[in-house]
Amino acid sequence: MSEACTHDCGNCSSDCGERTAPQSLNNANNKGVKKVIAVVSGKGGVGKSLVTSMLAVSAAKKGLKTAILDADITGPSIPKSFGVHEKATCDEAGTVMYPPVTKSGIKLMSLNLLVENETDPVIWRGPVIASAVKQFWEEVDWGDVDCMFVDCPPGTGDVPLTIFQSLPVDGIVVVTSPQELVSMIVDKAVKMAQMMDIPVLGIVENMSYFKCPDCGNVHYIYGKSHVDEKAAEHGIDTVAKLPMDPQVAAKVDAGCAEDLDVSELSAIAQKIEDIQK
Template sequence: MSEENCSHDCSSCGVECGSRTSPQSLLVKPNELSKVKHVVAVMSGKGGVGKSSVTSLAACLMSRAGYHVGILDADVTGPSIPKMFGVKGELRGTESGAYPLPSDGGIDLVSINLMLPNEDDPVVWRGPVISGVIKQFWSEIIWQDIDYLFVDMPPGTGDVPLTVFQSLPVDGILVVTSPQDLVSMIVKKAVNMAAMMNVPILGLIENMSFFRCPDCGKEHHLFGESHLPSIAAQYDLPVIGHVPLDPVLADACDHGKIETYDAHYLDSLQEILEKLPEK
């Protein structure tokens, strides 16, 4: 490994760069029966911005476009993906690996909630154990002919995001934000981590952007005016879309019917994902 690509301070570590393992070697091999064309991570710099619902909307968008889509729920301590799709049951294992559970619309799902006796059982595990589970979701799950695998990340830049970026062949990142002043800090954290991991950010998505009055149709910005366009321009990133506070969407998520939610807030994402280079 050349010094210019080294990720540590060579002058003080006492280790020759050539004797260190390349970051590329940290990639975990997928199940031998898996075939995944693209891996897209969905992350946020903080919790509570609706990252899982945005992940689900993105997956539904690509599924309706005719692609075979999967979701790897990497938010192990706060899994919500199966509930949004109304999927219950346990993953079916074989000697070769385990299979995801499909939604009504054919989206393949893997989540810790599909491995627990009860979906409301808490997952009280330390970081290394959770990271190990994420690797197993990639290496022991048979992802069959997946065009786009979305990884729903936990908030922040801790153990799990680091594990995902080091272990999975992530093609790009979608950053979910909310319309508040701290959005600049959130985006900056994501940009910095993406640069450290050498993974491109595909674009920014603002959730809870506005509320449209059902009576008059006027848009109300309950959390303030959006700062996203200026922030996106600062980092030369595209704004993919603005998702509103919508009681219909919330109800669909609560009742496992997100695939029935018909909206076009993220339509521009399809073109971005279709331009990802083939592996």
């Protein structure tokens, strides 16, 4: 909290002007987590969960112990992307949860692993959602994790603010798409990260272009990209551009995220790996 605050900033929607240290949320359940990377977007529908999944797959392929905390409480999609439908378990006292693990060993925690039916809606207000994210961090036995990726909900509201203030976030990856409107919203996400004093490790532009499988011509469905200029404007030196690819959507829908080609994100993945604690 800033000096002027007299309340728990992590449970409010106020912009208190600066990032605070984690609010006593580090405990035996998460002490083995070495790095925390938040994946954010200024708006929904740009492929943030896809990028989260791809970064986690990339880390796991390098032999790193990897986890995903799905903080998109009202729109959780991570378990389905990995074909994980088993429910999370807990200890006899019901105070510690154990995350399911994907085929390649990625640990997952998502609200969809707790509700009875995956399609049940979550009709909660912001403070309750923020509290659930804190519980995922505090009450899940994460064990030893080299890199945890947090799939944040879109925007700059309660939950991203809670994550930035309550979890020891080491860096942020911003996901966007080529539309001019989205470029404006990228500014908001980057500026929020700067206000919270968290480094932006890179920008991923999803749906950047479409390459015709027949003729090989590249088409810019949403217009020419301006992400390089936007990155330079903010001093961000790592940019990845992902094409529109029906095969990617098919693999994610089939729960085969671990089969995705993640080479386009290699520069950002390397930057994450190079973070010194």
